[in-house]
Structure formats: C-alpha cells, structure tokens
Amino acid sequence: MDNETKAPGHFGRLYQGLTTIDFVGRKKTWFTISIIIIVLGMGSLAIRGFNLGIDFKGGSSWEVLAPNTSITTMTHAVEQAGLVQPTVEKLGSGTYEVTADLNALSAGKQLSVTTKVVDAMAKVAHKNGDQVSTSSVGPTWGGQITNRAIEALIVFFIAVVSYISVRFEPKMAGAAFAAMVHDLLVTVGVFSLMGFQITPDTVIAILTILGYSLYDTVVVFDRVRDNTGGVLKAGDMTYSDMVNLSMNQTLARSINTSLVAILPVLSVLIVGAYILGATTLQNYGLALCVGLFSGAYSSIFIASPLLAIMKEREPRFRDLAARVGQRADRAALSPAAAARMSGEGAQRTVGSTRSATATMVKPRARKQKRR
C-alpha cells in the first residue's frame, strides 16, 4: 500500500503491539471512573431499587402477535376484561405484552380473569385464544431463582479463585476476583440506573458475564505470567513496567476479542430483540452487552493494575523497582526484544506448568498419542 509510512498510525501500532499506554501508572484514572459508575449505580439501587420483572414480584403476563392494533386499543380491551392498571407494551414487530398482578385474587378468580384477558386479546388480534401466550408466576418463584443464582455465584467464585490460585498464583486470583466483583457491581448498578427489567434471564446472563470477564482476565494474566519468566529476568523493568508491556502486547487481542464477543450480542439485541421482538433475547442481550463491556474494561483497567499494586509490595519486586529506579537510562524495552524474551520465558514456563498441573494436561496428551 502506498501510504504506508515508517511510523505507523494508532491502528498500526495497535496492530503490531507497539502501543505504549501506561495502564498501571494511570490506575487512579481507571479506578476513579469505575468508582464513579459503581457509586452512581449503588446510589440508584438504594434509592430506586430494581425494576423487577413478574418472575420476581409475582404476577401474570400475556403476549400476542397483533400487527394491526394499537396500545390504546389493547389497553382498553384488557381493562374491559377485568385487569386493573395493566402495563401494555409493544415489543418488536407487533407483539403486544400485557402485564398485571393477579396474586391478590383467589386461584379460581385468577383463572377466570386470565381466560377473559386471553379472549379479549385474541379478539383484538383477530386470532383464536391459543395464539395468546400466557405466563403467571407465584410470589415465591423469583426468590427461589435468586437463591439458586447466589448459590451458583458463591460456588463459582470459590471454584475459579482456587483454579487460578493453582494454575497461576493467589495474587492473580485475588485481582481477577476483584475484577469480577467490579463487573457484578457495574452491571447491577447500570441495570438499576437505566431501569432495565430484572428477569431470571438477567440473573443468568450476569453469571455468564462473570465467567466471561474471568475468561478475559485469564488470557491477559497468562501473558503477564509469560513475561514474569522472561522480561523480568533481564532486570531492567519493574513489575509494573512488565504488566504495562504485557497489556500493550495483548491490547490488540483484547480489543479484537471484545469486539468479536460483543458483535454477536449486539446482533442478538438489535436483530433479535428490537427488530424481531423476542423478549427473552432482549433480556439476555441487555445484560450481556453491559457485562461484556464491563468485563473487557475490568480485565485491562482493573485486574492488571491491581495485580501490579499487590505484586509491587513483595520484597523482591520492591527491590527490583528500587534498582530499576536508580538507573538513569530507564528506557522502555523495545517490544520486539520483549517479544523475543517473553517467547523464551514462555517455553520455560511451559515446562514447569506441565508438572504443576499434570492432572489437567495429561488426558489430552494421551488422546494425542492415540491419534
């Protein structure tokens, strides 16, 4: 290409892993941004709470595909059928959703009102009653789902923290855990701030996000660990510098991965939920979208600086920092050299990793021989 120059532009530097963003040094900026978002979210949570779906409050909802009607007509029809203060929403292309709480009524009355509403909506939509979807939820269902989710969350936290502690090291597990809590708080806060409805699907999506955030952090830390073996040995970089280098090296990957993860989710949200009108998809999509952004952000801007802060407290890295600090020529290592060193480091680490996690690697090795 003609206009390619010797000094690549922003994109070129990113593409080649030559960026020199000071992720660790500007940690205060990143932490402040996160804290503001979290405080806003928690404040909103304290004042406004959540917009809970019927699965948590209990209640009933009806859905029908009715391309040729309006919210007013629908509202009028269901009020005639006996609903008090129903919520009527139009979802995507002509699907109408009516929500109301019938749990105060006796079981028999609930059934008769439900049937009347079904008939009324079917009439408005010019369909028969079986074309109307219904959903009714007792007041305790949501609590059960939440309990299960919290149970899953705790078990998941314990499992991943111990996994990372063994596979990597306890401090990385700590930083990754902090990043997960960050994502949890941000997602929950954003949901309260924006007034998005909380459904069981949201809860599940949040669990998935935490898994994904962790996945992202693991990839980044894997690079940090590689560099710990290689770059640090040279003795002209502090631990923080090394984390910075690792971040810059994996930045292209982080951005690509996040894009690749967010593209399908955006597609779910826009194509699936808004254009075609599938509510389940919308609930998943919203939570996943918020969470993926937060997850991508936290692995770079929260987990890594935190790791650097924790590691810098270790005597050997404090000494290293002091030694490096005394040198006048604290020029950053050229990425090419760093890559070469980290490559060598990687190989050394491979050897030790194999023996440390023999149980995990072995089954695959056996499979490989059979082939």
Add this chain to the structure above:
Amino acid sequence: MIVSLVLVLVISFGSLITTLSLGWGPKLGLDLAGGLSVVYKPATHATNADMQEVVAVLTNRVNGLGVSGAQVNLQGKNVVVSVPGVTNARQILGQIGQTAQLLFRPVLCQVTEDAKVYSIGKQKLPSSCASQYAMTAANLNVVQAPQTTAGWTSTNLPSDPAFAKVASTAPANDDKNAVVILPQLGQPGVRYLLGPAQMTGQSVSKAVAQQDQVGAWVVNYNLTSSGSPLWDAVAKKNFHQLVAIELDGVVQSAPMIQPTDASPTSFGGSGQISGSFTEASAKNLALAMEFGALPVRLEPLTTETISPTLGHSALVAGLAAGLVGLALVLLYTILYYRALGLVIVLGLSATAALLWAIISALGHTAFAPSFDLAGVTGLIVSIGITVDSYIVYFERLKDEARAGRSIRSSVDRGFRSAWRTVLAADTVSLLAAVLLYLIAVGDVRGFAFFLGLSTIMDVAITWYFTRPLVILLGRRGSQSDSMLSMAAGLTSGGSPNG
C-alpha cells in the same frame, strides 16, 4: 497433519449431512415450538421418595391427556412439567394444573359467600352447622323418586348464614384433618363446610367418563382392593348424605351416597357419579379421581403457555440474530487477519457443522435439554469464545514474527503458548457452564449445556483443526508471496483500509 485436517472435515460435514439426510433436527424447547410449562413446588415438607411419586403420578396424568413429547422432571424439590408443541395449551394446563391430593370429605352444610368476607387463618372452624342446615339424611328428606325417574331425590337445604362472612380456607391451611370451607368447581358462590377427610384418592384405582343409556355424562370409578371396604365404611357413615370430592382446595363434585337397591350395604369396589356433567367436566373429574392421588400438595411457582406462532417468530429471531452476528464476526476477522481470517471461517464452519449434528443427534435422546431460546443465546455467546481462541493464537503468531522468527518456527512456538492460554481460558468457561448446569433451574440449564458443549468443541477444533491447518499454511507461506499467504495476514502492518 493432513490426516487430522481431513478427518475433522469428514467427521464434521459427514455427520451434518447424515443428520440432515435422516431428517433429524434439534428437539425444540417450549419457547421455540410453543407449548406449556409449569413448575410446581411441594407446599409442605416432602421427602425425595414423595417427589418421585409425584413425578410418576404427574407423568401418568400428562400421558392420560394424550399429548406426546411431554416431560415431567424433578429439579431439586421442584417438579417441572413441560408439554411442547401443543396448540390447546390452556385446556391442558387446566387439567394437569389440578394437582393436589384428592380427598373425600363429608359435607356438613352449604354456606354462601357474602360480599365481605374475612379470613380466619389457621383458626379452627366449628365442626358443625346449625341443626336446621346440617346435611343429615333426615334434613335432606331423601325419598325414592317415582318409578318414572330413576334414582333418589332430595330437598335442597338452605345455606347456613353463620358462615357467610368467613372466607374460604386458603390452600396453605387446607389440612386434611381439619374442618374447612371450600368452593364448588364451576358454580360461583356455592361453598361447603366440610368435615375432616375420610378417604384419599389413593383408594381409587380407575375412573372413566362415560355416557349412560340416555346420553348423560357420568363418571364410573373402581376402587383398589384396600379402598373398597374403606369406601363402604365412608358410605355407611354418610348414608344418603353428600360426600365432597376435593382436589386442590376446590370441591370437584359433591354427590349423594346412594347405594343401589341390589346392594344396599356395599358398593362392591365400583360406583358411578352422575349429575349435571358436561363431557369436559366429567372427563376432568375422572382424570382428577384417577390421577389426583399425590403424596403432597403442589403449588404452581410459575405457569407459562407459549403460542406456536410466537414460538416460531422467536426461533426466526434467534437464528437471524445468530447468523447476522456470525457474519459480522467473520467479516471483521477476514478484514483484520486476511488469509488467517479464512482459517477462522473454515474452522467455524467445521465447528458449526459438528455442533448442529451433535445437537440434532442429542435431540433424539432423552439425555440433552431441549434446544430453547436460552440455548440459542448460549451458542451465540460461544461464537465469541470460539473465535477468541483463533485471535489468541494469531496474536501470538504476530509476536513471534515480530521477534524476527521465520513463519515456520513462529507457527509452532506461537501455538504452544496460545494452546496454554486457550486451555486455561476454556477451563474457566467450562467451569462456569458446568456449575450453572448443576446448580441453576429452568432455562438456564439449556444455556449452560450448549455453552459448555461449544467450549469443548472449541478445544477439540483448536487442536485437531486449527493447529494442523496453520502449520500447513505456514509451510506454504514461507515459499509464496501471494495475498493468500500467511505473511499477508501477519506483517502487512497498516490498517486494512490503508
């Protein structure tokens, strides 16, 4: 290498073609196929054995409705009933929704319902009515009807006004050993004061709705061998009085005990309930009597019916979203990685073909959760995780190339370090999927299942497909300068746009 590549392609596309030609498709979940789903929880403490029995009884009851593909599962202590692909979901729901114990209680008297009622909670109701309202044989003044009309007739007793303002017994307080006030099914305003249960549905072995000689609907029932003497005792105690058949806190029917002239003291193990039945109400009562005997009372936690049209549009939405998302991802990777992007396209196609074949094949076993909207979302999310494995590898390749290594050696070294990363990251993802699958309830299991499945697939494809393909490309790439070579994807440096 080439063997591994060819094998992966043959296996994945071969199995896809096989399942397609067999006409197999995924077992669609409720939200995609339409249908009905109810989650029940036991209202009181229940043992695991109790819940197993509940599942057995409900399975019988659902099968008794003549629908296919219905499933009744235990998830923890919850019972999940799902009946996919039905169009008369609401009707079916009414029938299996009646899930309480079937109880036979003596009717003490009839009570009306006042406009204003108050609940008395767990407080005991008086166990008798004012004598002039009590449904004794004498008060009912049962007489044998003239020969022209068959059977017996009785006087209609007025309601006891003392109970008019007392609310019907809440399902939670519906103790079988207590006196309760319960409404009559299908007759608004009619309620009865009922004595403690004298028999449960476990004594009933069979009940069928049939038409008698004059075409009226009746319910014929048979009793179990142990139930037969029990019923005779109940009949003796309540001779010429009303016995209420209660299910789910609602009186299904309150027939008068009338032994036939031929056997005035024993029912002989079978009997008939007649009255003003419609076909539907007779069939409902028969079903309730035969399958109503549950060891615990169930409360519906959530009930859902999905119309097939809405289900279909959700399926279309999910597939469209998935395809658009996939297309965007592929477009991006090709722009960014050039030739290596094609590796992703090939790898993803192989993964997708294999996944679809496995999902379709699993649809033919009882083992896998059905493919629902949550599952579709799980798959869509896994696109990101799958493509990430390629990205991790390719970024490593770039590092190695930047460090000045030949493409040939970069390919090997890059894979070794990327492989560790992919394994570590996929382990975390799999861990999340497995935990979600084990702990979560409802739709979540489908989501976790398909997420976990595609994560395992990702590991397999990375090792058996991506690795050999990139190594082969690497060998070719070191000899050629074409745009399709690896070098084009690794070192072109500038942005794809110039």
